[in-house]
Amino acid sequence: MTIPVKPFLPVPPPPLPRRITVEEAADTLGVHVCTVRRWIKDNKLSGWHVGPSTNSRVVLDAAEVAAYPRPMNDRARTFARRIPR
Secondary structure, three states: OOOOOOOOOOOOOOOOOOEEEHHHHHHHHOOOHHHHHHHHHOOOOOEEEEOOHHHOEEEEEHHHHHHOOOOOOHHHHHHHHHOOO
């Protein structure tokens, strides 16, 4: 009695991380585009230049942006000041 052998199927490579623009990251985080660019400059977020040097764009990893802690908006900041500590 022979045991049927399944054909070998190669494992697909892992998907590439999704990249988003600085503008999309700013919308996701609820901050200004300049703030995202400053965070990249201060190494709080990592960004990559994509495209030719004369017209390059900066892209970020979408998972890293989603995991980045959200800054407090003005209303939450005002409420936090009123709580006695």
